[in-house]
Amino acid sequence: GAVVSQHPSWVICKSGTSVKIECRSLDFQATTMFWYRQFPKQSLMLMATSNEGSKATYEQGVEKDKFLINHASLTLSTLTVTSAHPEDSSFYICSARAITVGGIPYEQYFGPGTRLTVT
């Protein structure tokens, strides 16, 4: 099956620093990638949607200058949390939608998540 990887799986950083999270589709090309954030015991909240080669579309309330998303290729998207603060500590999950003919309609493949802790 399709695999999405994330790196790193967990990261601890100091307040005020920036952290980059990578999301890769390993065996398929992704037209669209989604970034979610999940706080403990809550559901996934969509942060932004990105299409390869285009600017990301951010959900209401998500600061685009703080959460920089780059979708440089059909297999790689990155999320950079700039000037991180403790309230940015969360579980960040990426998801990729494949270019497919047939298969599961609107299928999304999810990465394993990245646990960010800002101290």
Place this chain on the structure above:
Amino acid sequence: DAKTTQPNSMESNEEEPVHLPCNHSTISGTDYIHWYRQLPSQGPEYVIHGLTSNVNNRMASLAIAEDRKSSTLILHRATLRDAAVYYCILKGSYIPTFGRGTSLIVHP
């Protein structure tokens, strides 16, 4: 806004069947019904999807009401590894959103 409604939690005993309900009364004719599950500290995992007809796969069965306003995910024999949060999501030509899902507790 999430377009689906699910119970916050359900409990089951190991080896017993589990029926997880989902209401989606505003579903449109072209929306697909997808189910995902999320184990602790992991990303969501695809379980099953359907449009109008009931569906079976190696993980579960999906029963879709005739009016498509509700569906039920059926785990035929729950195991401890099935303990997870199960999300019912509608998908169409829009960005899908996750509701709170149903936290399934499986007792040994």
